[in-house]
Amino acid sequence: MARPRKFDEQQVLDAARERFWSGGYAATRMEDIAEATGLGKGSLYGAFGGKQELFRRVFDDHCGTFVDAVGRQLRGDDADAYARLSAHVYAVAAATAADTAHRGCLLAKAAAELAEHDEVVAKRACAAMEALKSLIEDDIKACQRHGDIAADADPGSLAALVLAVLRGIEALGKAGATEETLTGIARTALAVLPRPVG
Amino acid sequence: MARPRKFDEQQVLDAARERFWSGGYAATRMEDIAEATGLGKGSLYGAFGGKQELFRRVFDDHCGTFVDAVGRQLRGDDADAYARLSAHVYAVAAATAADTAHRGCLLAKAAAELAEHDEVVAKRACAAMEALKSLIEDDIKACQRHGDIAADADPGSLAALVLAVLRGIEALGKAGATEETLTGIARTALAVLPRPVG
DNA sequence: GGGGTTCTGGACGGACCGGTCAAGAATGCG
């Protein structure tokens, strides 16, 4: 009944994410995104409404993808729970160190730039953080059931600590810390988690 | 021999910092700063050269001030070293929670927005982080001398971990974590530091 | 194939912003 869209919405979101991620919100131009996607500005505005709305879509999409990815890394059998936690913490350190462009995490970057002025972005970032904490907490509970972490420790507190360490690793990475420093932090963080006595 | 300046350079830097801090680099206009200081744009450009140069001055100044402030909190007798560390960690959590505007730390905010594209800012942020780590490490060594932290632990590793936790607290605060969450992280982080046996 | 509908693309408008410039003001020296 009408002319069909020539582009895939998800591909546009992905391309826009790359741009916003590299340049930040304010420094990214709509025309950059138009060029990156091959779309005209008219299509972009017709489909997404405007820069702020587009960014919110991108950000929402990214938060979901990110949390899902972490979820896949952390969910599984109790027997492997500690190995998964350990692997995840090291993976974040390695990924941060490998990010030589210091792009950091879009989640953190966007929160830093926009949380103060955009309620929607702030809420979404907060929800994503809570989801991450939940994932870590579930894994820690699994560790406790399997006897890899002290059963009398509060899993919620430990999860919050681990989450803070992970975010801190990214912040330090963005400031230029070396890979050794970052993996060292990962190692130390895992080492100080309370193990069962005996 | 010539007309003297009517303004104080430090006051201009402070006012500019407030603006950059609230709005970020890209979103802050030179005219904002001119208005905030009461100066004309010509004076601003004459004294500082341009937006990027001004920001670098502001950032450099802020890093120095920030590190100095932390230094004053952490330096002192061995006997109080652990109390100082504890107070500092809780203070960061409280300050972050009190920052309802989610401005976060200018250090982290600027690093997030500009480290990727401005080598000078990146270097300065890295130096500031290393200075902070050093301060924490010195305090931890004092704790070990006084018997408040296990002597066989590596103070450098613990300092890096503590620093990561502090930066993580700020990142989570920016994302909207509650004061309870943040002070909880502070408490847990202090609790997991290795204490001397016995 | 015609008509209605939606998509496309790029030119355009209006606002904004970083940086310049020139005219004037303040100062100290001779």
Added chain:
DNA sequence: CGCATTCTTGACCGGTCCGTCCAGAACCCC
């Protein structure tokens, strides 16, 4: 007091950017 020198101010310029608009294209249904 005049003069050289530096600071101040705000109008102005060139460029940029968000968002709009419209003419045309693609499509489906009848």
